[in-house]
Amino acid sequence: MNLQKFTLGLLLLVTPFIYGQKQTFTPEKLWELKRISGGSVSPDNANILYRSSAYEMNNNSGNGDNYIYNLKKETHEKISGENAKIQGLRWSNDGIAGMMTEDEQRKIVTSSLNKPEIKTVLTKPSNELIDFIISPEGKYLLTLERVKTQKTTADLYPEYPEANVQIYDDLLYKHWDSWEDEFSDQLFLYSIEDGKANPNGINLLGDTPYEGVMKPFSGLENVTFINEKHVVYASKKKVGKDYATSTDSELYVYDILKKETSNWTEAYNGYDANPKIHEKTQKLAWLSMANDGFESDKNDIIVRDLKSQEDRNLTASIDLTISDFVWNEKGDKIYFLAVTEATYQLFELDVKTKKHRKITSGDHNYGSLALANGKLIAMRQSMLHPNEMFEVDIKTGKAKQLTHANDEALEQFDAPTIEKRWVTTTDNQKMLTWVILPPNFDENKEYPTLLYCQGGPQSAVSQFFSFRWNFRLMASQGYVVVAPNRRGLPGFGQKWNDAISKDWGGQSIRDYLSAIDDVSKEKYVDKERIGAVGASYGGYSVYYLAGVHEGRFKSLIAHAGLFNMTSWYGTTEELFFANWDLGGPYWEEENKKSYEEFSPHKLVNNWDTPILIIQGGIDFRVPEGQSFEAFQAAQLKGIKSKMIYFPKENHWILAPQNAMIWQTEFYKWLDETLKN
Secondary structure (H helix, E strand, O other): OOHHHHHHHHHHHHHHHHHHOOEOOOHHHHHHOOEEEEEEEOOOOOEEEEEEEEEEOOOOEEEEEEEEEEOOOOEEEEOOHHHHHOEEEEEEOOEEEEEEEEOOEEEEEEEOOOOOOOEEEEEEEOOOEEEEEEOOOOOEEEEEEEEEOOOOHHHHOOOOOOOOOOOOOOOOOEEOOEEOOOEEEEEEEEEEEOOEEOOOOEEOOOOOOOOOOOOOOOOHHHEEEEOOOEEEEEEOOOOHHHHHHOOOOEEEEEEOOOOEEEEOOOOOOOOEEEEEEEOOOOEEEEEEOOOOOOOOOOOEEEEEEOOOOEEEEOOOOOOOOEEEEEEOOOOOEEEEEEEEOOEEEEEEEEOOOOOEEEOOOOOOEEOOOEEEOOEEEEEEEOOOOOOEEEEEEOOOOOEEEOOOOOHHHHOOEOOOEEEEEEEEOOOOOEEEEEEEEOOOOOOOOOEEEEEEEOOOOOOOOOOOOOOOOOHHHHHHOOOEEEEEOOOOOOOOOHHHHHOOOOOOOOHHHHHHHHHHHHHOOOOOEEEEEEEEEEEOHHHHHHHHHHHHOOOOOOEEEEEOOOOOHHHHHOOOOOHHHHHHHHOOOOOOHHHHHHHOOOOHHHHHHHOOOOEEEEEEOOOOOOOOHHHHHHHHHHHHOOOOEEEEEEOOOOOOOOOHHHHHHHHHHHHHHHHHHHHO
């Protein structure tokens, strides 16, 4: 036999087998994926602006490029040249705008796409200027700027310049991951002539310590112009204890000509935000919550007719909470985004009749929406695929994928299988539970299994693609993942959402046990290798389950979990959350159940399960002491335990290299306690 021909033939047979094998999806591969964001439509409806970002593990940082998608030509063009130097790119009335930073100065600039020519609109110190918007006709510039509104220790004690001390006499002295300082973020209005802003801007909040936007997460999406005559902005004009205990924000309207401010939503008690004007019909719409103090209340769409000053709640009778919305061109329809049965979908709402219909369906989340030429532009993701940009036909709901940033990268990996399962709870309700099965799943094998406990507590277990709690990654490491939409999650009616408040250790915990017990009946679940993992309220759930699981779990992981409800109430910052969900302070007798029966630290005597505890050092929502207390208890009881502490991280783990250590330790722990 010809040895050369035999070898060649053997290679031809073997090569497809070798190259047909797909890789295992790993944390490293997860962090190599591109992240698509944006999706804003140009004023002429011709183009979409979006951003593609990636992270470089060696540099411990991220970088990205801006792209223009031409709707007519269906082409993508990367913004290059001088325009590529513009940060925070967005549309202006006649081109693009953004900021450029150099020599401790930050310039607001505009340019065009066809003949790039960068023009400076306004220059401010970089440590003052945060963000901006330009009015639709380009007559005004509105900025968000850091303003010194309080005295510092140096002001009070100039004779002690080396002192390092912070002095407080009111609450909210810390917020999310920052200490309160002498600055507040305020709104300034500048007139624009010949492309230049008059440097003498007007502070819309005057000589006050109020924040112009609702910190820590909202920004200028809560500001809009009306006819170049008024500025509408959402703000919670409170300080100290009032700010810490209330969610009552208002829509304030600044009359540019009269230089007067009025409160347009004084009659509304909860969050009022996201104002959007329809210029032709002169109707202003916004999102509104009814109850002061309840940050996860039902979000309704309120519309005010500016001519008659009449308000109408368009969604009061619709059992959905609205995440975002956009007007149509005519002004007779509003398209909105809402979670329903564990997926975020797009809906159409008739402004006159208040009737609504669901536009999209499927096991995926839409995460944004804009309107272009009678079609919706939206980001979409699922448990298996990160964000991509889609165009959605409003009549049919048919979606067309516009970006394909990660298609090729993900083709290297076999995908898990995602199943929907309706579990009967202890009170005879039906609970949707996602079950994520490993790639190349074999029903005759037994797999280690993870119960995923969601945070929030009112935050949907939807089709999200997380770069930390990633279900595709968990399943690809050989785990079955059980992710219940337990009591307290939106998307199943407001009654289901509200049920967790003041009942943290009650029905929601029983729901978790119902889910894992139900799935454990399957022969593919190894009953001796079941773990529970979660963060925030999910971390609380892990701590609580540690005391009541009766041998179900062999391993536990709690990230930023609430452990001792009394000490947590005494150290957290946004007290409106604690007051609503726990009932109020621990010293009031009527709240005893939240602090006694429903505090995980009261159940430590029952702990006997290995536990990994993870914590960020600048997490002021769930302060580090919670994890320290839990770890110390586990250690003193002789339980196998480990703590991973990130001094410079907040409620999340954001730095790439820290995130990689998080993932490595997460799976190392599971390998030690479940796989071996």
